[in-house]
Amino acid sequence: MIKHEVVHAPEDLGRMADRCIMVVFGASGDLTTRKLLPALYNLGRHNLLPREFAILGFAKDALTEEEFRKKIRDDIREYAGAPVSCELCDWLADHSYYMTGDFASADDFARMKLRVQELEAQHHTQGNVFYYLATLPQFFPEIVRQLAAQQLTEESEGAWRRVIIEKPFGSDLASAKALNRDIGQVLKEHQIYRIDHYLGKETVQNILIFRFSNGIFEPVWNRRYIDHVQITVAESLGVERRGGYYEHAGALRDMIPNHILQLLSLTAMEPPVSFDANAVRDEQAKVLHAIQTISPEDVLQRAVRGQYGAGLVGTEQVAGYRAEPFVDPQSSTETFVAFKLAIDNWRWADVPFYIRTGKRMPKRVTEIAIQFRSAPFRLFRDTPVEKLTPNTLVMRIQPDEGISLQFGAKIPGAHVRVGPVTMDFEYADYFGTEPSTGYERLLYDCMIGDATLFQRADMVEAGWNVVEPVLDVWKALPAKAFPNYAAGTWGPKDADELMRRDGRVWRNE
Numbered sequence: 001m002i003k004h005e006v007v008h009a010p011e012d013l014g015r016m017a018d019r020c021i022m023v024v025f026g027a028s029g030d031l032t033t034r035k036l037l038p039a040l041y042n043l044g045r046h047n048l049l050p051r052e053f054a055i056l057g058f059a060k061d062a063l064t065e066e067e068f069r070k071k072i073r074d075d076i077r078e079y080a081g082a083p084v085s086c087e088l089c090d091w092l093a094d095h096s097y098y099m100t101g102d103f104a105s106a107d108d109f110a111r112m113k114l115r116v117q118e119l120e121a122q123h124h125t126q127g128n129v130f131y132y133l134a135t136l137p138q139f140f141p142e143i144v145r146q147l148a149a150q151q152l153t154e155e156s157e158g159a160w161r162r163v164i165i166e167k168p169f170g171s172d173l174a175s176a177k178a179l180n181r182d183i184g185q186v187l188k189e190h191q192i193y194r195i196d197h198y199l200g201k202e203t204v205q206n207i208l209i210f211r212f213s214n215g216i217f218e219p220v221w222n223r224r225y226i227d228h229v230q231i232t233v234a235e236s237l238g239v240e241r242r243g244g245y246y247e248h249a250g251a252l253r254d255m256i257p258n259h260i261l262q263l264l265s266l267t268a269m270e271p272p273v274s275f276d277a278n279a280v281r282d283e284q285a286k287v288l289h290a291i292q293t294i295s296p297e298d299v300l301q302r303a304v305r306g307q308y309g310a311g312l313v314g315t316e317q318v319a320g321y322r323a324e325p326f327v328d329p330q331s332s333t334e335t336f337v338a339f340k341l342a343i344d345n346w347r348w349a350d351v352p353f354y355i356r357t358g359k360r361m362p363k364r365v366t367e368i369a370i371q372f373r374s375a376p377f378r379l380f381r382d383t384p385v386e387k388l389t390p391n392t393l394v395m396r397i398q399p400d401e402g403i404s405l406q407f408g409a410k411i412p413g414a415h416v417r418v419g420p421v422t423m424d425f426e427y428a429d430y431f432g433t434e435p436s437t438g439y440e441r442l443l444y445d446c447m448i449g450d451a452t453l454f455q456r457a458d459m460v461e462a463g464w465n466v467v468e469p470v471l472d473v474w475k476a477l478p479a480k481a482f483p484n485y486a487a488g489t490w491g492p493k494d495a496d497e498l499m500r501r502d503g504r505v506w507r508n509e
Protein backbone atom coordinates (compact mmCIF):
# COMPACT_ATOMS: atom_id res chain seq x y z
CA MET A 1 0.00 0.00 0.00
CA ILE A 2 1.39 3.39 -1.01
CA LYS A 3 1.75 5.86 1.83
CA HIS A 4 0.62 9.33 0.87
CA GLU A 5 1.89 12.71 1.89
CA VAL A 6 0.20 14.05 4.99
CA VAL A 7 -1.97 16.77 3.53
CA HIS A 8 -2.68 18.81 6.64
CA ALA A 9 -0.31 18.72 9.56
CA PRO A 10 -2.16 19.05 12.85
CA GLU A 11 -0.22 22.25 13.52
CA ASP A 12 -2.39 23.82 10.85
CA LEU A 13 -5.45 23.42 13.04
CA GLY A 14 -5.65 27.10 13.80
CA ARG A 15 -4.82 29.82 16.20
CA MET A 16 -3.90 29.31 19.81
CA ALA A 17 -6.93 29.09 22.09
CA ASP A 18 -7.96 32.07 24.22
CA ARG A 19 -6.15 32.57 27.50
CA CYS A 20 -8.29 31.03 30.25
CA ILE A 21 -8.70 28.97 33.40
CA MET A 22 -10.23 25.51 33.16
CA VAL A 23 -12.02 24.42 36.31
CA VAL A 24 -12.63 20.68 36.36
CA PHE A 25 -15.30 19.31 38.66
CA GLY A 26 -14.60 15.63 39.22
CA ALA A 27 -10.88 16.25 38.69
CA SER A 28 -9.85 13.01 40.39
CA GLY A 29 -12.14 10.86 38.23
CA ASP A 30 -11.73 8.58 35.27
CA LEU A 31 -12.71 11.02 32.54
CA THR A 32 -10.15 13.59 33.68
CA THR A 33 -7.48 10.92 33.91
CA ARG A 34 -8.05 9.14 30.63
CA LYS A 35 -9.34 11.86 28.35
CA LEU A 36 -9.15 15.45 29.54
CA LEU A 37 -5.54 15.63 30.70
CA PRO A 38 -4.11 13.73 27.72
CA ALA A 39 -6.24 15.89 25.41
CA LEU A 40 -4.84 19.07 26.96
CA TYR A 41 -1.37 17.64 26.57
CA ASN A 42 -2.02 16.89 22.88
CA LEU A 43 -3.29 20.44 22.36
CA GLY A 44 -0.10 21.67 23.99
CA ARG A 45 1.97 19.56 21.58
CA HIS A 46 0.37 21.37 18.69
CA ASN A 47 0.84 24.80 20.23
CA LEU A 48 -2.88 25.29 20.55
CA LEU A 49 -2.95 25.75 24.30
CA PRO A 50 -2.59 29.35 25.44
CA ARG A 51 0.48 30.22 27.46
CA GLU A 52 -1.74 32.06 29.91
CA PHE A 53 -3.55 28.99 31.14
CA ALA A 54 -4.29 27.23 34.42
CA ILE A 55 -6.25 24.17 35.51
CA LEU A 56 -8.08 24.16 38.79
CA GLY A 57 -9.25 20.71 39.88
CA PHE A 58 -12.18 20.49 42.26
CA ALA A 59 -13.26 17.15 43.69
CA LYS A 60 -14.23 15.38 46.88
CA ASP A 61 -10.98 13.47 47.24
CA ALA A 62 -8.54 14.87 49.74
CA LEU A 63 -5.53 15.27 47.46
CA THR A 64 -2.74 17.73 48.03
CA GLU A 65 -1.73 19.96 45.18
CA GLU A 66 1.55 18.05 44.92
CA GLU A 67 -0.33 14.75 44.66
CA PHE A 68 -2.59 16.21 41.99
CA ARG A 69 0.39 17.38 39.99
CA LYS A 70 2.04 14.01 40.25
CA LYS A 71 -1.18 12.40 39.10
CA ILE A 72 -1.25 14.72 36.09
CA ARG A 73 2.25 13.70 35.08
CA ASP A 74 1.40 10.01 35.54
CA ASP A 75 -1.92 10.24 33.70
CA ILE A 76 -0.41 12.00 30.73
CA ARG A 77 2.38 9.47 30.48
CA GLU A 78 -0.09 6.63 30.56
CA TYR A 79 -2.86 7.92 28.31
CA ALA A 80 -1.47 10.55 25.91
CA GLY A 81 -0.78 7.87 23.32
CA ALA A 82 2.35 9.68 22.16
CA PRO A 83 5.91 9.91 23.40
CA VAL A 84 5.68 12.39 26.23
CA SER A 85 7.84 15.48 26.44
CA CYS A 86 8.75 16.04 30.07
CA GLU A 87 8.94 19.76 29.50
CA LEU A 88 5.35 20.10 28.36
CA CYS A 89 4.11 17.62 30.91
CA ASP A 90 5.86 19.55 33.70
CA TRP A 91 4.51 22.82 32.32
CA LEU A 92 0.95 21.48 32.50
CA ALA A 93 1.48 20.08 35.98
CA ASP A 94 3.00 23.39 37.13
CA HIS A 95 -0.06 25.22 35.83
CA SER A 96 -2.41 22.91 37.73
CA TYR A 97 -4.01 23.50 41.11
CA TYR A 98 -6.37 21.49 43.21
CA MET A 99 -8.92 22.00 45.91
CA THR A 100 -10.98 19.51 47.85
CA GLY A 101 -14.59 20.53 47.87
CA ASP A 102 -18.17 19.45 48.19
CA PHE A 103 -20.48 20.19 45.27
CA ALA A 104 -23.26 21.14 47.68
CA SER A 105 -21.24 23.51 49.85
CA ALA A 106 -21.67 27.25 49.26
CA ASP A 107 -18.55 27.84 51.38
CA ASP A 108 -16.45 25.64 49.13
CA PHE A 109 -17.66 27.53 46.07
CA ALA A 110 -16.84 30.81 47.81
CA ARG A 111 -13.32 29.46 48.42
CA MET A 112 -13.18 28.44 44.81
CA LYS A 113 -14.07 31.94 43.71
CA LEU A 114 -11.10 33.31 45.62
CA ARG A 115 -8.86 30.66 44.08
CA VAL A 116 -10.07 31.57 40.59
CA GLN A 117 -9.36 35.26 41.26
CA GLU A 118 -5.85 34.46 42.48
CA LEU A 119 -5.12 32.30 39.46
CA GLU A 120 -6.50 34.96 37.16
CA ALA A 121 -4.01 37.46 38.53
CA GLN A 122 -1.15 34.97 38.55
CA HIS A 123 -1.71 33.64 35.01
CA HIS A 124 -3.13 36.77 33.36
CA THR A 125 -6.18 34.93 32.06
CA GLN A 126 -8.27 38.11 31.82
CA GLY A 127 -11.43 36.70 33.33
CA ASN A 128 -12.02 33.83 30.86
CA VAL A 129 -13.07 30.66 32.65
CA PHE A 130 -14.63 27.41 31.55
CA TYR A 131 -16.04 24.86 33.91
CA TYR A 132 -15.96 21.18 32.94
CA LEU A 133 -18.60 19.10 34.72
CA ALA A 134 -16.89 15.69 34.70
CA THR A 135 -19.01 14.41 37.57
CA LEU A 136 -21.94 12.09 38.01
CA PRO A 137 -24.96 13.64 36.29
CA GLN A 138 -26.94 14.13 39.49
CA PHE A 139 -24.51 16.91 40.43
CA PHE A 140 -24.93 18.97 37.23
CA PRO A 141 -27.81 21.24 38.34
CA GLU A 142 -26.32 21.80 41.79
CA ILE A 143 -22.88 22.74 40.49
CA VAL A 144 -24.33 25.19 37.97
CA ARG A 145 -26.52 26.71 40.67
CA GLN A 146 -23.59 27.11 43.05
CA LEU A 147 -21.45 28.69 40.33
CA ALA A 148 -24.18 31.18 39.56
CA ALA A 149 -24.76 31.98 43.23
CA GLN A 150 -21.11 33.08 43.46
CA GLN A 151 -21.44 35.09 40.19
CA LEU A 152 -18.86 32.75 38.73
CA THR A 153 -20.81 32.44 35.49
CA GLU A 154 -21.19 36.18 34.87
CA GLU A 155 -19.57 37.41 31.70
CA SER A 156 -18.21 40.90 31.35
CA GLU A 157 -16.80 42.93 28.50
CA GLY A 158 -14.15 40.72 26.86
CA ALA A 159 -14.31 37.98 29.50
CA TRP A 160 -16.22 34.81 28.78
CA ARG A 161 -17.61 32.12 31.11
CA ARG A 162 -18.62 28.72 29.68
CA VAL A 163 -19.79 25.42 31.09
CA ILE A 164 -19.16 22.02 29.50
CA ILE A 165 -21.70 19.41 30.52
CA GLU A 166 -20.91 15.75 30.04
CA LYS A 167 -23.30 13.06 28.99
CA PRO A 168 -25.78 11.68 30.02
CA PHE A 169 -27.89 14.79 29.62
CA GLY A 170 -31.02 13.59 31.41
CA SER A 171 -32.36 10.06 31.50
CA ASP A 172 -35.54 10.72 29.52
CA LEU A 173 -37.34 13.59 27.87
CA ALA A 174 -38.79 15.03 31.08
CA SER A 175 -35.47 15.00 32.95
CA ALA A 176 -33.59 16.46 29.97
CA LYS A 177 -36.13 19.27 29.77
CA ALA A 178 -35.86 19.85 33.52
CA LEU A 179 -32.06 20.01 33.28
CA ASN A 180 -32.24 22.43 30.35
CA ARG A 181 -34.66 24.56 32.34
CA ASP A 182 -32.50 24.50 35.50
CA ILE A 183 -29.27 25.45 33.80
CA GLY A 184 -31.10 27.86 31.49
CA GLN A 185 -32.18 29.86 34.52
CA VAL A 186 -28.61 30.85 35.29
CA LEU A 187 -26.74 30.44 32.01
CA LYS A 188 -27.36 31.78 28.52
CA GLU A 189 -27.52 29.13 25.79
CA HIS A 190 -24.27 30.47 24.26
CA GLN A 191 -22.48 29.63 27.53
CA ILE A 192 -23.62 25.99 27.57
CA TYR A 193 -21.51 23.35 25.84
CA ARG A 194 -23.28 19.95 25.97
CA ILE A 195 -20.66 17.46 24.95
CA ASP A 196 -21.08 14.34 22.87
CA HIS A 197 -17.64 12.89 22.40
CA TYR A 198 -18.63 11.33 19.07
CA LEU A 199 -18.51 14.81 17.58
CA GLY A 200 -14.86 15.02 18.62
CA LYS A 201 -14.00 12.18 16.25
CA GLU A 202 -12.39 13.27 12.97
CA THR A 203 -14.37 10.69 11.03
CA VAL A 204 -17.65 12.02 12.42
CA GLN A 205 -16.74 15.60 11.53
CA ASN A 206 -15.76 14.31 8.11
CA ILE A 207 -19.33 13.24 7.35
CA LEU A 208 -20.16 16.91 6.77
CA ILE A 209 -17.04 17.54 4.73
CA PHE A 210 -17.50 14.40 2.67
CA ARG A 211 -21.09 15.24 1.88
CA PHE A 212 -20.83 18.94 1.26
CA SER A 213 -17.33 19.51 -0.14
CA ASN A 214 -17.77 17.00 -2.95
CA GLY A 215 -20.02 17.54 -5.92
CA ILE A 216 -20.66 13.92 -6.79
CA PHE A 217 -22.35 12.51 -3.70
CA GLU A 218 -25.06 15.00 -2.81
CA PRO A 219 -27.07 14.55 -6.03
CA VAL A 220 -27.55 10.83 -5.23
CA TRP A 221 -27.99 11.33 -1.49
CA ASN A 222 -31.74 10.85 -1.41
CA ARG A 223 -34.70 8.50 -1.74
CA ARG A 224 -34.35 8.27 -5.48
CA TYR A 225 -31.01 6.48 -5.27
CA ILE A 226 -30.68 5.20 -1.73
CA ASP A 227 -32.42 2.01 -0.66
CA HIS A 228 -31.65 2.19 3.05
CA VAL A 229 -29.05 3.25 5.60
CA GLN A 230 -27.50 1.09 8.33
CA ILE A 231 -25.76 2.62 11.32
CA THR A 232 -23.85 0.21 13.52
CA VAL A 233 -22.01 0.97 16.75
CA ALA A 234 -20.74 -2.41 17.91
CA GLU A 235 -18.41 -2.92 20.84
CA SER A 236 -16.58 -6.11 21.71
CA LEU A 237 -16.15 -5.01 25.32
CA GLY A 238 -18.78 -5.69 27.95
CA VAL A 239 -19.83 -3.20 30.61
CA GLU A 240 -16.48 -3.57 32.38
CA ARG A 241 -16.78 -2.00 35.83
CA ARG A 242 -19.56 0.41 34.87
CA GLY A 243 -22.38 -1.93 35.85
CA GLY A 244 -23.64 0.53 38.47
CA TYR A 245 -24.26 3.22 35.87
CA TYR A 246 -25.26 0.87 33.08
CA GLU A 247 -27.95 -0.91 35.08
CA HIS A 248 -29.91 2.38 35.09
CA ALA A 249 -28.95 3.49 31.62
CA GLY A 250 -28.98 0.43 29.36
CA ALA A 251 -27.88 0.47 25.74
CA LEU A 252 -30.80 2.58 24.60
CA ARG A 253 -30.16 5.59 26.84
CA ASP A 254 -26.40 5.14 26.73
CA MET A 255 -25.98 5.26 22.96
CA ILE A 256 -29.06 6.16 20.92
CA PRO A 257 -30.31 9.67 21.80
CA ASN A 258 -26.76 10.96 21.73
CA HIS A 259 -24.05 9.19 19.71
CA ILE A 260 -26.17 7.33 17.19
CA LEU A 261 -28.57 10.17 16.53
CA GLN A 262 -25.58 12.45 15.99
CA LEU A 263 -24.35 10.08 13.30
CA LEU A 264 -27.82 9.91 11.83
CA SER A 265 -28.40 13.65 11.82
CA LEU A 266 -25.07 14.38 10.10
CA THR A 267 -25.82 11.72 7.51
CA ALA A 268 -29.39 12.84 6.85
CA MET A 269 -29.39 16.62 7.37
CA GLU A 270 -29.86 19.17 4.62
CA PRO A 271 -26.87 21.32 3.65
CA PRO A 272 -26.48 24.15 6.16
CA VAL A 273 -26.27 27.71 4.83
CA SER A 274 -22.83 28.06 6.45
CA PHE A 275 -20.58 26.32 8.97
CA ASP A 276 -21.73 28.74 11.61
CA ALA A 277 -22.66 26.85 14.80
CA ASN A 278 -26.33 27.62 14.62
CA ALA A 279 -26.64 27.06 10.90
CA VAL A 280 -25.28 23.52 11.28
CA ARG A 281 -27.26 22.79 14.40
CA ASP A 282 -30.49 24.15 12.89
CA GLU A 283 -30.26 21.54 10.14
CA GLN A 284 -29.38 18.75 12.56
CA ALA A 285 -32.30 19.68 14.78
CA LYS A 286 -34.63 19.83 11.77
CA VAL A 287 -33.86 16.30 10.70
CA LEU A 288 -34.14 14.99 14.25
CA HIS A 289 -37.59 16.54 14.43
CA ALA A 290 -38.48 14.86 11.15
CA ILE A 291 -37.92 11.36 12.58
CA GLN A 292 -41.31 9.70 12.71
CA THR A 293 -42.57 9.13 16.24
CA ILE A 294 -42.80 5.40 16.87
CA SER A 295 -46.25 4.48 18.13
CA PRO A 296 -46.43 2.12 21.13
CA GLU A 297 -47.74 -0.66 18.83
CA ASP A 298 -44.86 -0.11 16.45
CA VAL A 299 -42.29 -0.38 19.22
CA LEU A 300 -42.88 -4.12 19.32
CA GLN A 301 -42.36 -4.35 15.56
CA ARG A 302 -39.61 -1.84 15.02
CA ALA A 303 -37.41 -1.98 18.11
CA VAL A 304 -35.40 -4.96 19.34
CA ARG A 305 -33.60 -5.30 22.65
CA GLY A 306 -31.08 -7.86 23.79
CA GLN A 307 -28.81 -8.79 26.65
CA TYR A 308 -25.63 -10.83 26.31
CA GLY A 309 -25.11 -14.14 27.99
CA ALA A 310 -21.76 -15.87 28.42
CA GLY A 311 -19.88 -16.55 25.22
CA LEU A 312 -16.70 -16.38 23.23
CA VAL A 313 -15.39 -13.03 22.01
CA GLY A 314 -12.49 -13.84 19.74
CA THR A 315 -10.70 -16.52 21.69
CA GLU A 316 -11.72 -15.23 25.09
CA GLN A 317 -14.49 -16.90 27.07
CA VAL A 318 -16.41 -14.08 28.77
CA ALA A 319 -19.15 -13.88 31.38
CA GLY A 320 -22.74 -12.90 30.69
CA TYR A 321 -24.01 -9.43 31.59
CA ARG A 322 -25.81 -10.67 34.69
CA ALA A 323 -22.52 -11.95 36.09
CA GLU A 324 -20.69 -8.63 35.63
CA PRO A 325 -19.70 -6.59 38.72
CA PHE A 326 -22.43 -4.30 40.13
CA VAL A 327 -25.12 -5.94 37.99
CA ASP A 328 -28.31 -7.50 39.33
CA PRO A 329 -28.19 -11.27 38.65
CA GLN A 330 -31.80 -10.98 37.40
CA SER A 331 -31.19 -7.77 35.49
CA SER A 332 -33.54 -6.87 32.65
CA THR A 333 -31.25 -4.09 31.37
CA GLU A 334 -30.61 -4.25 27.64
CA THR A 335 -27.06 -4.35 26.28
CA PHE A 336 -28.17 -4.39 22.64
CA VAL A 337 -30.70 -2.30 20.74
CA ALA A 338 -31.80 -2.25 17.10
CA PHE A 339 -34.39 0.06 15.58
CA LYS A 340 -35.92 0.87 12.29
CA LEU A 341 -36.49 4.61 11.94
CA ALA A 342 -38.24 6.60 9.26
CA ILE A 343 -37.54 10.22 8.42
CA ASP A 344 -40.60 12.10 7.25
CA ASN A 345 -39.24 14.55 4.74
CA TRP A 346 -38.87 14.85 0.97
CA ARG A 347 -35.30 13.59 0.92
CA TRP A 348 -35.84 10.46 2.96
CA ALA A 349 -39.48 9.35 2.66
CA ASP A 350 -39.56 5.52 2.37
CA VAL A 351 -35.82 5.13 3.08
CA PRO A 352 -35.49 3.18 6.32
CA PHE A 353 -32.65 3.95 8.69
CA TYR A 354 -31.68 0.80 10.60
CA ILE A 355 -29.61 1.54 13.67
CA ARG A 356 -28.07 -0.87 16.15
CA THR A 357 -25.63 -0.88 19.00
CA GLY A 358 -24.50 -3.53 21.38
CA LYS A 359 -21.87 -4.65 23.83
CA ARG A 360 -19.99 -7.93 23.47
CA MET A 361 -20.41 -8.08 19.73
CA PRO A 362 -17.84 -10.05 17.70
CA LYS A 363 -15.76 -6.93 17.07
CA ARG A 364 -15.55 -3.20 17.61
CA VAL A 365 -16.91 -1.37 14.62
CA THR A 366 -18.73 1.91 14.12
CA GLU A 367 -19.89 2.56 10.58
CA ILE A 368 -22.56 4.16 8.48
CA ALA A 369 -23.47 2.14 5.41
CA ILE A 370 -25.45 3.78 2.64
CA GLN A 371 -26.93 1.11 0.44
CA PHE A 372 -27.96 2.32 -2.99
CA ARG A 373 -30.78 0.92 -5.06
CA SER A 374 -29.82 -1.94 -7.34
CA ALA A 375 -29.35 -1.38 -11.04
CA PRO A 376 -32.11 -2.92 -13.17
CA PHE A 377 -31.24 -6.56 -13.84
CA ARG A 378 -32.86 -6.71 -17.30
CA LEU A 379 -29.63 -6.37 -19.26
CA PHE A 380 -28.06 -9.32 -17.46
CA ARG A 381 -31.02 -11.72 -17.85
CA ASP A 382 -29.36 -13.84 -20.48
CA THR A 383 -25.94 -14.03 -18.81
CA PRO A 384 -24.70 -16.34 -16.02
CA VAL A 385 -25.07 -13.43 -13.58
CA GLU A 386 -27.66 -14.39 -10.97
CA LYS A 387 -28.03 -11.09 -9.21
CA LEU A 388 -26.38 -7.71 -9.03
CA THR A 389 -24.95 -6.61 -5.72
CA PRO A 390 -26.13 -3.11 -4.82
CA ASN A 391 -23.55 -0.35 -4.40
CA THR A 392 -22.72 0.42 -0.82
CA LEU A 393 -20.85 3.41 0.48
CA VAL A 394 -19.43 2.77 3.93
CA MET A 395 -18.17 5.54 6.20
CA ARG A 396 -15.97 3.73 8.69
CA ILE A 397 -15.97 5.82 11.84
CA GLN A 398 -13.72 3.51 13.89
CA PRO A 399 -11.46 1.61 14.08
CA ASP A 400 -9.81 1.31 10.66
CA GLU A 401 -11.08 4.79 9.80
CA GLY A 402 -11.93 5.40 6.18
CA ILE A 403 -14.52 5.31 3.46
CA SER A 404 -15.17 2.59 0.93
CA LEU A 405 -17.40 2.24 -2.05
CA GLN A 406 -18.49 -1.16 -3.19
CA PHE A 407 -19.42 -1.73 -6.80
CA GLY A 408 -19.65 -4.54 -9.32
CA ALA A 409 -16.84 -5.31 -11.77
CA LYS A 410 -16.46 -7.82 -14.54
CA ILE A 411 -14.68 -10.94 -13.35
CA PRO A 412 -12.10 -11.60 -16.06
CA GLY A 413 -13.04 -14.50 -18.35
CA ALA A 414 -15.02 -15.48 -21.39
CA HIS A 415 -18.40 -15.20 -19.67
CA VAL A 416 -20.08 -12.13 -18.28
CA ARG A 417 -19.75 -12.48 -14.57
CA VAL A 418 -19.94 -9.66 -12.03
CA GLY A 419 -18.16 -9.62 -8.69
CA PRO A 420 -18.21 -7.02 -5.90
CA VAL A 421 -15.04 -4.94 -5.52
CA THR A 422 -14.22 -1.93 -3.35
CA MET A 423 -12.51 1.43 -3.68
CA ASP A 424 -10.99 2.23 -0.37
CA PHE A 425 -9.81 5.37 1.35
CA GLU A 426 -7.93 4.83 4.61
CA TYR A 427 -7.27 7.82 6.82
CA ALA A 428 -3.96 6.41 7.98
CA ASP A 429 -2.60 6.17 4.41
CA TYR A 430 -3.28 9.79 3.61
CA PHE A 431 -2.96 11.58 6.88
CA GLY A 432 -0.89 9.28 9.08
CA THR A 433 -2.12 8.49 12.55
CA GLU A 434 -2.19 11.14 15.18
CA PRO A 435 -2.58 10.26 18.86
CA SER A 436 -5.92 11.61 19.95
CA THR A 437 -8.42 11.06 22.71
CA GLY A 438 -11.26 12.65 20.73
CA TYR A 439 -11.53 15.44 23.30
CA GLU A 440 -8.83 17.72 21.86
CA ARG A 441 -11.02 19.43 19.30
CA LEU A 442 -13.93 19.79 21.72
CA LEU A 443 -11.84 21.39 24.46
CA TYR A 444 -10.19 23.65 21.94
CA ASP A 445 -13.52 24.67 20.41
CA CYS A 446 -14.87 25.58 23.82
CA MET A 447 -11.78 27.71 24.42
CA ILE A 448 -12.33 29.60 21.17
CA GLY A 449 -16.10 29.83 21.60
CA ASP A 450 -17.14 27.60 18.70
CA ALA A 451 -20.19 25.56 19.71
CA THR A 452 -20.78 23.85 16.35
CA LEU A 453 -19.79 20.44 17.69
CA PHE A 454 -21.83 20.73 20.87
CA GLN A 455 -25.47 19.90 21.32
CA ARG A 456 -28.05 22.61 21.63
CA ALA A 457 -30.97 22.27 24.06
CA ASP A 458 -33.48 21.56 21.28
CA MET A 459 -31.28 18.83 19.77
CA VAL A 460 -30.96 17.01 23.07
CA GLU A 461 -34.70 17.12 23.58
CA ALA A 462 -35.37 16.00 20.01
CA GLY A 463 -33.10 13.00 20.62
CA TRP A 464 -34.98 11.98 23.74
CA ASN A 465 -38.24 12.49 21.92
CA VAL A 466 -37.25 9.79 19.41
CA VAL A 467 -36.55 7.15 22.05
CA GLU A 468 -39.23 8.09 24.57
CA PRO A 469 -41.96 5.73 23.23
CA VAL A 470 -39.50 2.85 23.30
CA LEU A 471 -38.44 3.64 26.86
CA ASP A 472 -42.10 3.72 27.90
CA VAL A 473 -43.10 0.44 26.27
CA TRP A 474 -40.01 -1.39 27.47
CA LYS A 475 -40.56 -0.13 30.97
CA ALA A 476 -44.16 -1.33 30.93
CA LEU A 477 -43.19 -4.70 29.43
CA PRO A 478 -39.88 -5.85 30.94
CA ALA A 479 -37.96 -8.26 28.74
CA LYS A 480 -38.75 -11.88 29.54
CA ALA A 481 -36.22 -13.84 27.57
CA PHE A 482 -32.93 -12.27 28.67
CA PRO A 483 -30.14 -13.16 28.05
CA ASN A 484 -31.02 -13.59 24.39
CA TYR A 485 -27.69 -13.45 22.61
CA ALA A 486 -24.35 -15.01 23.34
CA ALA A 487 -21.36 -12.75 23.83
CA GLY A 488 -19.37 -12.68 20.59
CA THR A 489 -22.42 -12.77 18.30
CA TRP A 490 -24.23 -10.01 16.39
CA GLY A 491 -27.16 -9.73 18.79
CA PRO A 492 -30.51 -11.51 19.17
CA LYS A 493 -32.31 -13.27 16.32
CA ASP A 494 -35.05 -10.66 16.42
CA ALA A 495 -32.57 -8.10 15.10
CA ASP A 496 -32.01 -10.24 11.99
CA GLU A 497 -35.74 -10.75 11.74
CA LEU A 498 -36.27 -6.96 11.76
CA MET A 499 -34.23 -6.79 8.55
CA ARG A 500 -35.44 -10.05 7.05
CA ARG A 501 -39.06 -8.85 7.14
CA ASP A 502 -37.98 -6.00 4.86
CA GLY A 503 -35.97 -8.33 2.61
CA ARG A 504 -32.68 -6.92 3.87
CA VAL A 505 -29.72 -8.10 5.96
CA TRP A 506 -27.28 -6.45 8.36
CA ARG A 507 -23.76 -5.97 7.16
CA ASN A 508 -21.86 -8.17 9.58
CA GLU A 509 -18.41 -7.61 8.14
Ligand code: BG6
Pocket residue numbers: 167235254366
Ligand atom coordinates in the same frame (compact mmCIF):
# COMPACT_ATOMS: atom_id res chain seq x y z
C1 BG6 B 1 -19.95 6.18 26.00
C2 BG6 B 1 -20.83 5.11 26.55
O1 BG6 B 1 -20.64 7.40 25.89
O2 BG6 B 1 -19.49 5.79 24.71
C3 BG6 B 1 -20.09 3.80 26.63
O3 BG6 B 1 -21.27 5.49 27.84
C4 BG6 B 1 -19.51 3.44 25.29
O4 BG6 B 1 -20.91 2.76 27.10
C5 BG6 B 1 -18.72 4.61 24.72
O5 BG6 B 1 -18.66 2.33 25.46
C6 BG6 B 1 -18.29 4.33 23.29
O6 BG6 B 1 -17.39 5.33 22.89
P1 BG6 B 1 -16.29 5.04 21.80
O7 BG6 B 1 -15.65 6.36 21.57
O8 BG6 B 1 -15.37 4.01 22.37
O9 BG6 B 1 -17.03 4.51 20.61
